[in-house]
Amino acid sequence: MNADKSDSAKRYDIEIDPTAENTSHAKVLGLVGSARTVLDIGCASGYLAKVLQMRGARVVGVEIDPSLAAAARAYCEKVIVGDLEALDLAKELQGERFDAVICADVLEHLANPSRTLRQVRSLLGPDGFLVASIPNITHISVTLELLKGNFDYRPLGLLDETHRRFFSKRGVIHLFEQSGYWVSELDRTYAAPHRMEIAQPLNQFGPELARYVESQDEAVTYQFVLKALPCSESSQLERVRAELEDLRSAQSLLEPAILQREMEALASQAHDARAELDAIRHERDAVRQELQSTQTTLADEMRRARDDIRRVHEMVAPLRRVWHAVRPITAFVELLRSWFEGLTQRTYRPRLVPIQELRPRAVDGFDWESTGDDPQFRLEPPLPNGWVRLHLKGRAKPAAVVMLYVDDGKQAGELTGHRLGTLSTTGNSLELFVGLSHACFARLDPSLEPCQFAIEEFSLQRIGSWRIALRTAAIYLGLNRERHVWHLAMGAVRVLRRSGFTGLRNSVVGLLQYQQGSAPQYPLWVEQNRLDEAATARLQATVEACSYKPTISVLMPVYNPPVRLLKRAIESVRSQLYSRWELCIADDASTSSGIRPLLERYASIEPRIKVVFRDRNGHIAAASNSALSLATGDFVALLDHDDELSSDALLQSVLVLNEHPDADLLYSDEDKINESGSRKDPHFKPDWSPETLLANMYIGHLSVYRRSIVQEVGGFRVGTEGSQDYDLALRVTEKTCRIHHIPRVLYHWRITSGSAAAAMNAKPYAYRAAIDALSEALARRAIAGTVESHRHFPDRYVVHLAADPSQKVSIVIPTRDQAALLERCLQSVFDLTTHPNFEVCVVDNGSREQATFEVFEHFGRLREGRFRVIRRDLPFNFSALVNAGVVETDGPLVLLLNNDTEVLDGSWLEEMAGYARQREIGAVGCVLVYPDGAVQHGGVILMEGAVAGHSHSRESSKQPGHFGRLLAQSNYAAVTAACMMVRRELLAEVGGFDERLGVAFNDVDFCLRLLQRGYRNVCLGQVRLLHHESKSRGYEDSPEKRARFARESALMRQRWAPILDHDPYYNPNMRSIPPDFAPRIM
Template identity: 50%
Template structure:
């Protein structure tokens, strides 16, 4: 095949199966390559042969797909090359193993769902750059277009250099770099990226961790001789990254410390942007920037555009990453890096440091290129598996220090993401408030799911009947009142529909310490959904708590609200498969958001009342967004939970905004929201200014 088609990048064959008695059975004769249809036969992908340069460029096998490593690799490779060929012969006998096959099938579903998402939604950060023909996948092309528009050009760098010379305060920034057996080219490029900074007030503190590679010491001595700002210490014995980082910190004299891995790169303006922020915010203690990755071909890819400081998101995943800059006095106060947390030593450091300060700032610029090669943590979670257990331990200890006990578990298949289940200190009453009008079958399905599935021991359900006329609805209400006399109440409120007024009325009737606003067209799935929401709502820092809502076909209806999306506000990751991890792991882990939908929203009564309840000017739309923004304005954090899961049969009661009158009403209420919250709608702090405002898929804004 390779002699006939030397351009081939991917080759696959037909296959069959072999049982325990070595009997051949179940031949699978595949189709010739068709990129439009191959996902339908992805149960078979052996024998596969792949061009090594593409495998290296892709980062190789990914952790979290242990049962279908080859499937996931195949899916990613065929996204970046059209040179895919089939050998129409059975060249592979796959051993039958029913248990392994089941695991393989489940993992393959996730790999295929991600592939569909990458193709159908143009989601950035999942595909890699370059193939044998030099063509770029669309997300990478988008990012390269973004770089053309946003990455500083030479004349802009010269202008920044002049501005740097005029800064009132020139903080010295100590770049801390532990090094161990770094490939020569990467080590030199990392050091040169520091020397190429347009901001001159830095020192590079390198601690060699007893490298065995002979080229390390001469290179470091060469650079130390070349530039007096470069300091080097050679450790007598290998102590791993935490000890080596502390040795580098011991060399530092700067006001701030920046962390740089020994094979990564800073952008030329990185330290200037940091110094500029320090001048604008002199009390800043911690700074982080956006980042991307650089592969072995020198291609920039996988940008990660981050939100502003989001403490609960950070407890779920180490999203701040690179570039990280921290006040040296605070690092000294907390004792630097701790031994025993190698691989997640920076996560542990920032968890402890951010407990000492609220002066944490984000620079929404790409200032750091994270190196991808087969041994790097950037290439695959498998590169450093010990890191994830260290992170789990660091988070658990953070909860103890903060007096918020809970259990930390890893998200299955997605190492590096965690779910915290806080201990409920007091099972106070939850008042579940459900407005309804007619559609008795819909209401009954909702109530049945609550009463039959919910395991929380102390709740009441308040149905507010907004003028039902159908006898079936009256029968449903009467039946539940008889069946659950201590937990079910219904109040008639026959007024023109006003969602805000109805829920405010219900809050006055509720007896609970927690108010849970719930649409009548929802259906509980997870039995502990109420517990999950109470765990968060009980925390003094938390305002509104939202859930993962799914359409009946198990695509996402709601995973938090993004301000500015669609011009005003819309749901995160809407219509994507429920098994998608989401951008930066948003869907699968607890995340701070600016708002959540009132289709399922919990908060403490005191929080609701302090915000003045729902704005009754907003009778139909955006009342939940407005409530959440009022709550946030009072210093509370709003939060989305991936493990409180319900179906949402959307807008069954009042229908869609599909008539001229309804659309005019929607426009008027949109104007009210815009006039109240223009800055937040323009720049959602839980989103990024560099991500699209036109779709819910977090693609790049170009």
């Protein structure tokens, strides 16, 4: 091995993924198998030895580079350092014998590889064997390079500048036979020409030449991986005789008589084919004539239909005028009727009739047991007609998500789903406002998994439309304090004009469900997580033992807060369990008479409080800079003048700084607190999530910055008032990635009239400033894109990153029959997509129905050049189908798409491509919605003790999701492959989808491998596709499917348990089963 020694340490000090099946490393390890003693020739840094050692093998290494050999000694019993061309291995190893010898990527570097192979024969035990990997010089990329007159060495790859010998398949076999071996197993790794270090697009060559070169047996073989056994001369002679006999048999086929018979048979086949072609042409002409005749008939019928419609309009016009005159009276009568019905508020208590997967029980106070994952009750008729308030009180173990399904008879077989909420283990009440107009069937699903539960109360209370209207108005005006009843009325009129009464009803339901989506469990969570005296003493002892105790400067700009609330804010700092702090207050020329005396008094009695009084009001950014100028601590924390810190806020920050002393930014969870001190609306945040930060200022409070980096970026920027902290966070996070999340509620955001904590429209100027800050951040980062505030939730921002119109997207759609679904999917893709450069590759997994082949033929004819079908007849394996489709396509971006999805908006592909092309991004997903408007997927959440589940499952797609996650871009650990875009290079980097996960969790595994390599996965809330997957799940899985699911779950737990139990994008204060963002109650 005469590699360049100065570069070899970098070249061969690598990490391998033994699960990536299309790599020589994985195949070498597979052939070595369970060998107990292994000689690894050319062991480099010991990356193979590391895996073998974990398997229990004893490994001896041979390596030319001393620095690599030093690294390999951590995994090898012994490492021999020297040049293979000069070493006497038998002498060095003193008669040792091995079960297996590895020559991985070694022989091509040797001037005389046969000498080394002959040496190795004497080192093999009785059943010993040799495993080798060797590059294929006949790969199509090299062949095409030679056809262009080139043979240039490269730093790496097939034409590596350190290679001294080159081998074809025949050359490999000849080398081993010449050296006294026979090749018992020959495997390969594959690489398409456009994915090579010698990029060779086939369209540069003539089609006939390209087809010929592409058709060669080893055209896409990148490396040969083989297992060889030593053989004696007699056995070699026997094999040569067998080969000669095969040659004689083949030669007999060249006899003239045999050749004549073959030619006659071919001529007969050609004659039959011509006759069949003539018949097809004749049939085609007849069909054309019939189509022309039908077209003429249809045109005549359409003209007659238009005439009939015109006459009907003329007849109806007088009736329309009468209707407009009578309609106000009819509406008034209906209002009176509704009002009288509402007065009665009749309550119904329908009997719950078990349908499936339910068993009565009377143990531990639980009346029922769910025996599967789709238990169902039927609500026994009669059901009330109109608006009802559904009330359910009960408890479940474990906690259970409760769903109501209603069939209103509008669409046969379609059930509209409504999420009531989650029954806790300690017991709680759920409430839902729902319209049951003309409901012919209603079903209650008490859980989504096996559990025990009790339903103590269940009722439907009929309520009048006027009560619904009043409740909706109250909620709307509570959320939008600057709006008036007039705005509410005009908004209702706009919805009515745009979407009719159905749209207005959906908006009302959405607003009611949004209000019902609060967290009633939070007070219990607060109680369970309250600091008692013992916990306080432990924390103080822990921080006293810390070696790093920095001073934290708390910055507080002040302008006319209520004096009592300002005092609470200051006292919350003085009550800190950590004593090394200073409070830096800048009064921005307050006009309230009580502010200055209060601040002066605190400054006189507390030496750690510093105050500056500004001469004139400069607004919050300037005041924050004045406070910053007072700071002397290593870190600065931000505190608004009417908010409060928890008593352990600074202490918890210092504990994290001792774990991560190089941290530049810390942020914690937070909640809201009213003037009486009651806490609500917790914001349990994810770990550092750059794309989520583009959607909203999720970092919020408490945020602790290293003071030097705040000064480096210029402090707070004047002109960003209302979003000055957002702008600061964007600029700081461009300078550092040393950012840590503290999953504890350390900050209480005050709810007062007119504050941003009380209403989303309290500070509209802040939203404009945020859009400017985000737009400038994109410009600084040299990322093309635009920013807009969400129409209904203005404090959430949709960032559209520009796609490259010339960048090709390869859409891969696995399918098996289901022609109607597939046709709807393809039609929506081709009709709506605005991205100009894409192709569709359907991977057919053994379709049999004629309708499916007609769909293939239809799109193949209409979309020639952009649509094709490849067939893979194998037992269903989603990963294998995806990998096959990827190999057959060539776009730099690959989109995986289910055949039962439907595009809703033409910009979908551009939106996803804009994110997928960013170098830090791994997989990009989107929100998938069921036909009834419920969410199927809004990102994947990893589940402690299990594997994963979809976020926001079965919630209304009209809702913002957990802190707006359904509205815009957001980071998740994984996204579903039902609609996933990724760069082709990343698929190659991680080895594609793992075919051992054929059905379940293959997309989660793929995303976690991306995450492991430092890429971020994103779900785009601004992109929504329809998913026609079955919602009601009213079927039983077979035992075989359940066993397969159990195997795949076990594999995921074995491979990923640490991260599955600690999803970085899902807060540990929230329960993960079910993953519904609810507080984790002990």
